Every structure is written in C-alpha cells, then in structure tokens.
Amino acid sequence: MPLTVSNLTKSYGGASAKPVNAVSDVSFVVEDGSFLAIVGCSGSGKSTLLAMIGGISEPTSGLVKFTETSLWAQASNARADFRNSTIGFVFQFASLLPTLKAIDNVALPAMVRGALSEKAAYARARVLLEQVGLAERIDSYPGELSGGEQRRVAIARALINSPQVLLADEPTADLDEDTEVEILKLLLEIRQAHKLTMILVTHNREIAALADRVLTMKSGVAEISDAILKTDRAEVKIVSHERVDSIYAISAQQVASEQVRLGAGFERYVGRFVLILLPLLSVIYVANLAVASYQQSVINAQLDRKQALEDLAMEDLKAGVKDIRMTDGGYELDLFLRNSKSDKPMFVMTPVVRVFVQQGNSWLETALDSVDKPTAAVAQISSERIFRYRLKPNVPGYAQLIPYYMHVRITNDLLVSPSSLPKDDLIERNDSYYVYLKPHNISDEVIAKKLKFAGAPPVYMPMPPH
Numbered sequence: 001m002p003l004t005v006s007n008l009t010k011s012y013g014g015a016s017a018k019p020v021n022a023v024s025d026v027s028f029v030v031e032d033g034s035f036l037a038i039v040g041c042s043g044s045g046k047s048t049l050l051a052m053i054g055g056i057s058e059p060t061s062g063l064v065k066f067t068e069t070s071l072w073a074q075a076s077n078a079r080a081d082f083r084n085s086t087i088g089f090v091f092q093f094a095s096l097l098p099t100l101k102a103i104d105n106v107a108l109p110a111m112v113r114g115a116l117s118e119k120a121a122y123a124r125a126r127v128l129l130e131q132v133g134l135a136e137r138i139d140s141y142p143g144e145l146s147g148g149e150q151r152r153v154a155i156a157r158a159l160i161n162s163p164q165v166l167l168a169d170e171p172t173a174d175l176d177e178d179t180e181v182e183i184l185k186l187l188l189e190i191r192q193a194h195k196l197t198m199i200l201v202t203h204n205r206e207i208a209a210l211a212d213r214v215l216t217m218k219s220g221v222a223e224i225s226d227a228i229l230k231t232d233r234a235e236v237k238i239v240s241h242e243r244v245d246s247i248y249a250i251s252a253q254q255v256a257s258e259q260v261r262l263g264a265g266f267e268r269y270v271g272r273f274v275l276i277l278l279p280l281l282s283v284i285y286v287a288n289l290a291v292a293s294y295q296q297s298v299i300n301a302q303l304d305r306k307q308a309l310e311d312l313a314m315e316d317l318k319a320g321v322k323d324i325r326m327t328d329g330g331y332e333l334d335l336f337l338r339n340s341k342s343d344k345p346m347f348v349m350t351p352v353v354r355v356f357v358q359q360g361n362s363w364l365e366t367a368l369d370s371v372d373k374p375t376a377a378v379a380q381i382s383s384e385r386i387f388r389y390r391l392k393p394n395v396p397g398y399a400q401l402i403p404y405y406m407h408v409r410i411t412n413d414l415l416v417s418p419s420s421l422p423k424d425d426l427i428e429r430n431d432s433y434y435v436y437l438k439p440h441n442i443s444d445e446v447i448a449k450k451l452k453f454a455g456a457p458p459v460y461m462p463m464p465p466h
Helices: 046-053 076-086 102-113 118-131 147-159 177-194 230-235 252-257 266-316 444-450
Strands: 003-012 020-030 035-039 061-066 087-090 165-169 197-201 213-218 221-226 317-327 330-339 347-349 352-359 362-366 368-370 378-380 384-391 406-417 427-437 460-463
Touching: 003 046, 003 266, 020 046, 020 213, 020 221, 020 266, 035 046, 046 061, 046 165, 046 197, 046 266, 076 087, 076 102, 087 147, 102 118, 102 147, 118 147, 147 165, 147 177, 165 177, 177 197, 266 317, 266 406, 266 427, 317 406, 317 427, 317 460, 330 406, 352 368, 352 384
Parallel strands: 035 197, 035 213, 087 165, 165 197
Antiparallel strands: 003 020, 003 061, 213 221, 317 330, 330 384, 347 378, 347 406, 352 362, 352 406, 368 384, 406 427, 427 460
C-alpha cells in the first residue's frame, strides 16, 4: 500500500510557552511494497513521526494518506478500524500483557477487529507463532520468554490482522547483536514474502542500509535519500521465504480443532475488557514518548541557550587594562571592553570596578572615581569601548614584589546580555587584572639604579592572573 506524508508537523507547548516542533514540515512518499528506514539520534523526532503515520498521535498539521484514505481526516472510530485492519505496529518494547500467554497476546487484536471468529483468530495466532519460531513457546507467559522471544511475539501480534503496512519503532534496540540480526531477518523475510510496505525506525545505519530509501531526522527536520552503505546489504541474507510463505494460511481443520482461551463465560467479558484496554495502553505509551521527547527538546534548548550566553560573556567579550597614566598625584586607568563578534548584539551593565593594593599578605582597597559618568545603566558594546577611572592609591608600607613598584589588583564585575532589556538572558562575569604600578614619590633615577630598564621605568607592568 503506497503512503504519502505531506507537511507533517507536531508541536508541543501553548500560549504560556513557545511551541517546540518535535517534527517539522516532513514530506515523503513510500511506494507500495517498499522499505523505508528512519534514522536519527535520540530526541530527533523519529518515534513521534512514526506515531503520527500509524494513527496513534495526532499531528498539529499535515497529511498522512494511505492510497486514497486520509488517515487524520477520518473520525476516531473509523481511524481506529482502519489502523487495526491495515497497519501492523511493532513498538520499541514488546509491550505484551504479562497475565496472558503468548498465543492470547497475539490473538487479541484479531478478536478486537471481529473479522475472524475466536477460533479462527487463535488458529491464525498459532500459525504466526510457529512461523516466527515459537512453536514450543505458545503457552508461555511473557515473563518466561527472553527479550528476543518477546519481540517475536510482538511481530506475530502485529501481523494477526494481515496488515498491508508494517511500522516498527526500533524493534531491536534493547537486544544483543545476534538476536538483533535474527529479528531483522525475520522482518525482512515477512516483508518480502508478503510484499508489505515497511517503515522501520532505527539508530543503526547498517540496518538502514538494507532499506530502499533512508529518511534522516535531525531536530524534527527530515531529509530523504537512497539507502546508504549498499555494500553492507550482504550482512543479512534472505535465502528463502518458505517458512513465511503460508504465514496467514489456515485450514478449516485447524480452525475447528483450535481451543479458544479468551471467551467462555466470565472469561469472555474479561477478554473483551482487555481488548479495549490494549489500544488505550498503546496510546498512553506513545503519549509518554512524545512528552519525553518534548521535555528533552526543552532541556536541549535551555542548554543551548545557556551555552550561547556563556560563549557571549566569556569568549566573545574581551576585557582588560588598556592603559594607566600618571596624573597630578594620582593615576588614570583605562579599561577596555571589546566585542570580538561585532555581528552579535552585546550589552553590559555599567562595570563595577575596584582597585586593591597589596600590603603584607592583605589587599587594601583604594578610592576610585569614574571619569566618564554613564548616561545609561546598560552600555552596548559593538566594537571596543573604553571605561576611564581616576585613582590615588595611598597605602603606606605596600608590598614590593618588584622593588619600589606597588602590586595592584583591579577587579571588574560585569553583567552581560544579548538584549538591551534582559530578563533571564543575563550572565555574570568576574575578572581580575594584576599590574605593578610605579609610585609617585620615587624618582626614575632611583628606580633605574635598582632595576635595569632599556628606557625610562614604565608607569605599569601588566602581570598574568595569579
């Protein structure tokens, strides 16, 4: 059965939060009997897309069309009937009902649909379980089966109503490598033998290489291409379809001899209740996946936003001492702030600058005045901006790590934002700059006798942070 997906979008969030697209404007066509693989990292929208195609999760906008049937244009009851009769779904987890045996789990969807009698449903369930290699495990409960065996039961359940389209959401995700290959071979044998249209969600690109086409999802956006890694197709060889050729064939004798497990007396009503509950559980499961995907996308967006703020404040904003000049009895200090990415908007709250002089093992703060009184509390940094200050350090007995020079620490506390009216897009940056500062009360001649400079002793010598 051909499938057409047009402009399919799934958004989460509402008036109180900015909408997040789990799937964004996806379009593609799957030809009748072909195999499409959907690949992408966790949270890219793969499962959400498959749930919309399978009629489980309603899209925000867009079209899902099987031949001439528009899936989401139908009423909910009609859509459920179409899904039950046309689409087989293998979920990421087996999702078997733990209190029912393997054959009961497989027969349930056929009994819900009502196209087969109870005996015929059980006869077909038995044949399906035999064909998927579980002839000896028909009467086992899910808890008695291995992960691979549970997945085989789930495949049989997906095939019970003779679907024309098979959807599989990472059916081998939690299996070991050998079991993964077995389940994959089984799916491919069934698809080829019965010419099913199959869409498989997988993170494994070697598996995707076996498909006719590959749809790659990234942050909800899809790109479709021919299958990759063609040479790897030899990894899974389909030798024969003999064991699945009669997967739907049941004889009248098989039907007549079959025993119905769910249906006699009180058990019949219990069985019917379970049949109603099964699709509800499927919807809850897919809704949980969708919510988890949305939550992850919100977390990722917050992390990206935080990282962008940190890059703006710590990498894009350059800061330091531009110059220090001697004045009458004091100094003028120039600090610079530079936007190294001039194409990015950058705003800072007026810097809070303090100056300290080392005395012994302590730092004594000295008076500091701003020369340029700010006209606004927020300053835009588009290229380089200078902030000028006056200071008169008067610290007797200051530490002389270099003879005569004062050891000075300048601190610069900033609030940085990409917005002129920041809300929660604000980050703090704290810098310390160290210099050796020449005092006023000692002449250049005295300093030159002690320290050998090529020229006149400098007013200040910058030092690395320490």
